[in-house]
Amino acid sequence: MADLKCTIAGIETINPFWLASAPPTDKYINVVRAFEAGWGGVVWKTLAVDPPVINTSSRYGAHKDGNQGILGINNIELISDRPLETNLEEIRRVRKEWPDRVIIGSMMAVIEEDVWKDLAKKIAASGVHGMELNFGCPHGMCERGMGSAIGQVPEMVEQVTRWVKEAIDIPVFVKLTPNITNILWSAEAAQRGGADAVSLINTINSIITVDLDKMAPTPTVDGKGTHGGYCGSAVKPIALNMVAEISRNPETKDLPISAIGGIETWRDAAEFLALGADALQVCTAAMLYGHRIVDDMKTGLSDWMDAQGYTSIDAFKGMAVPNVVDWNELNMNFDTKAFIDPESCIECGRCHIACEDTAHQAIVFDVAEDGKRSFTVDNDECVGCNLCQIVCPVPDCIEMRDVPTDKPYMTWPEHPLNPIKAAT
């Protein structure tokens, strides 16, 4: 069994799987149940100065596939709606009862130095291992000048991070909002402010569905709805990209990353780690299936690491980062073609119609006299777009085969047909 122990911002954790600051980490009982289930740490639900916020009834909405599978959910729930001291007392209790697990405090406030510093000190005094600054919440709190209202302004990110760093001596995580044009601006701002790590992504602004009977967005609160924070499996690709951008940016490449965004399986976890994440946070998957889903994440990741010969997370962390490049660095001389295995083909025709209607008319459909249908790739027409392989329902039936070439690696800037190159 590969060791899943790892370290982020100097904090050791028995495994990289933490629950993100969200409803699953709202109170003592949820967190204890998570630790009993095997989670390595939690980021407590975000705290602010009293009086606590009041949450609405009707808080979550879902984006589903045709078979009730949940692609993503969104929520309009705010931060902890319980008194600060109640939360801190519970944090102290869990810290004492679960000494080998990580608890990170999470906080937000309006942009006033004293408020940030006082609150940070109070929470730090409860014994948390680190502090996460919630600059990401995209609904409700931002209308009060908190959450993403700060996270969307790099100067504010830098300023607040600096205040908190001045106030407390535990590691500070800055939680970044994806509702921006360029994640690097806020990541670099956090780094300038002294952040020990960044956590990303927070949820994405969204209207998840429209209730066509009520003619209102869901979740619907007395006939009205508002935009909420989108999360879950569907946001993973967006999170992967933002994590990779920070990992491969020279300014931020050494900034530890606590990756968040649609992690549901061990494979998702491995992908984020391969793109440079140091540890991981999960929320939606636990909300949908319960804390038990961490079992697969741990055993799956460990088994995969064993199979690959990785004895620790550090052994493969960031290994995919050098292969994330700008489009201009791709090899224009690379060629790959689809190959359809006639033995495993079940003759559904999905590849043919996808290619015929929307791609390159490169899959020839024949019906033999005995009625047997065959689908064959016309290599002259195939551009290697992968669409047929994507739509094929049979695992491994369509293989993309690289075409051997003696042509050199040639990028678009080097390409003779590039008009800019031609001009020079």
Added chain:
Amino acid sequence: MGHRPVTSKGCGHASPAEINANFADLHEPFSGLQAKAEASRCLYCYDAPCIQACPTSIDIPGFIHEITTGNNSGAAKTILSQNIMGGTCARACPTEVLCEQACVLNASDEQPVEIGLLQRHAVDHLMAKNEAHPFKRAESSGKTIAVVGAGPSGLSCAHRAAMLGHDVVVYEAKPKSGGLNEYGLAAYKMVDDFARREVDFLLGIGGIEIRHEQRLGDTLTLDTLKADHDAVFLGIGLGQTNGLRIEGEDMGGVLDAVDFIEALRQSNDKSKLCVGEDVIVIGAGNTAIDAAVQSKRLGADNVTLVYRRGEAQMSATEFEVDLARTNGVNIRLWSAPVEITGRGAVEAMKFEKMTLDGDKLVGTGKHYELPADMVLKAIGQKMDTGPVNGFTIDGNKLTIGDNFETSVAGVFAGGDCIKSGEDLTVQAVEDGKQAAHAIDTYLGGEG
């Protein structure tokens, strides 16, 4: 012979509770959740083999996709636009040899998509909504068409002809419409009054009048029909049954299986129906299976299906043969009926063991006897050629041209009385639909 079979052993072998359980839906309808889950298994094939395997060419991946999106009414319209009796076909089609056999999932060692049950889910949904009929009639052509027989082919023809703008009068020999849907399908495949409801639904198109108890060659003549209408469609089915032509066939307790099934379908209280204790069913088709399984479910102690050839030659589908076996029906093969014995009513039946001499079926000279107080004959049906005297007939089927026209000008035919495909409801529906288009062309329409 009346509709109530009378046997030497009396009636009411099964309690009302047993009867209710025994004659409930053979395949329970899907719940909404089941339908969505099953629909999601469909791969949405292009130019799908299941469409080609359906005699009515229903866009199966299309309607299943509509179910996945919650568009059940759209799914039903997709089905009904090709097959107005999609409700019956969903229940009665031998899908295991049609669409579901062609499902590409079979090739990956998975169970095929349960197309029949999904089709039922969609059509039942639409019919339960009781909304306006989903299809519109074209502008009136001013023509009228006579349809003889209110079975699947006749009603399908009537519906499509009405859609194309013609007025239709359907002449039906029996007191009810629906043909075999009403009288002939096994009770556990067509529970409650679905056959009647489907006819009512179909008539919702308008422009169709049904006149019952009008029998061709009896109260109706072809000359009158031709004189009163611009075209005639014959969907007269197979009105007669084959006999065993052995000693004792006229004894009490020896019945045609179709009469037995009809009595069952028309009964309001099956617990009062009569069935023997020792029932022998002669035949190897789906009608024989229907008769055997229903006998067992009515409470017969022993039901034996006897066929003169082997299992491979049985025309019943593998699913049906399995159904018989799992219902406790004994199947005895390579046995030819020799004689029915008894004193007025059947008491036993003699068989000769058969074998193949090359391709030829021959008796072995070995005989055996089975006790029986009821014998159901299901050795095939045939067209009553009396009413179609003068038509060209080949192999007991009306000869038709490519356009479903018989040898008599202006008279078209479809369903079991022609040779188009298997004698199946779905084929009859397709015949009727295609014949309606052919008639439309004949009447100067665009087909």
